[in-house]
Amino acid sequence: xxxxxxxxxxxxxxxxxxxxxxxxxxxxxxxxxxxxxxxxxxxxxxxxxxxxxxxxxxxxxxxxxxxxxxxxx
Numbered sequence: 001x002x003x004x005x006x007x008x009x010x011x012x013x014x015x016x017x018x019x020x021x022x023x024x025x026x027x028x029x030x031x032x033x034x035x036x037x038x039x040x041x042x043x044x045x046x047x048x049x050x051x052x053x054x055x056x057x058x059x060x061x062x063x064x065x066x067x068x069x070x071x072x073x
Contacts, residue, residue: 037063041059044056044060044063048060
């Protein structure tokens, strides 16, 4: 899931990943990636807060903001 955060704002990195993967993701796989990213983000926020790791918590917040902005009706 952290990979998806890596290519945020970098469509060239996403394209390179998919080229290496050999195909585009299906709509179901895209949704699954979003769901797993949200779970990872919440886990990161909880871990970062509990263990004094603001970078991990910030990554989680950034992921949730990105998902919200991308899927806003």
